[in-house]
Amino acid sequence: SQQGEEDPQALSIQEGENATMNCSYKTSINNLQWYRQNSGRGLVHLILIRSNEREKHSGRLRVTLDTSKKSSSLLITASRAADTASYFCATGVEYGNKLVFGAGTILRVKS
């Protein structure tokens, strides 16, 4: 079953601009992760934020988590054409081995 919902479904921006993607989920989580997928190939892990964290940075990526609203956002700053991909949030529940993915955002960065 799908836990996370993402918006927007698709985003088109110019190179150099910032891209923000949002993810909402329904149940209690242990952590939330963001993945990138190029051209329908394997998933590349970007960043993980634990339920007791509010913000995390990694290079040009900034992730926030609001557990009271059950939502997260991924900000990519100074986007590049190479950032063009699908981005998925995924939630890990506290017990068990399930990682449930959101619907994904398709990002297109135009050069």
Add this chain to the structure above:
Amino acid sequence: DTEVTQTPKHLVMGMTNKKSLKCEQHMGHRAMYWYKQKAKKPPELMFVYSYEKLSINESVPSRFSPECPNSSLLNLHLHALQPEDSALYLCASSQEGWGTGRSYPFGQGTRLTVV
């Protein structure tokens, strides 16, 4: 070695064929996963093996048969598939489970086409 390796990368099979997908990791992880991803959709969990035992089967049809011969290897045996089973099949592994707050790599996937 921090990779999950899947073979083959592409597979075309007829509806009467029997084929297998293979997934391998050498990170000492004790949980391994199969996900199915249809075009323009998110990955959906199929099976989870924990310590070489099947721990989760997400009501997957019996024409998909998973196998975990040892802690490094995960197979997915395919038999009598339907065209709607065409998808990207992804494998992943983790130390103990996603709830530990750790993140682990996915393989590059096998693109399966059923004709």
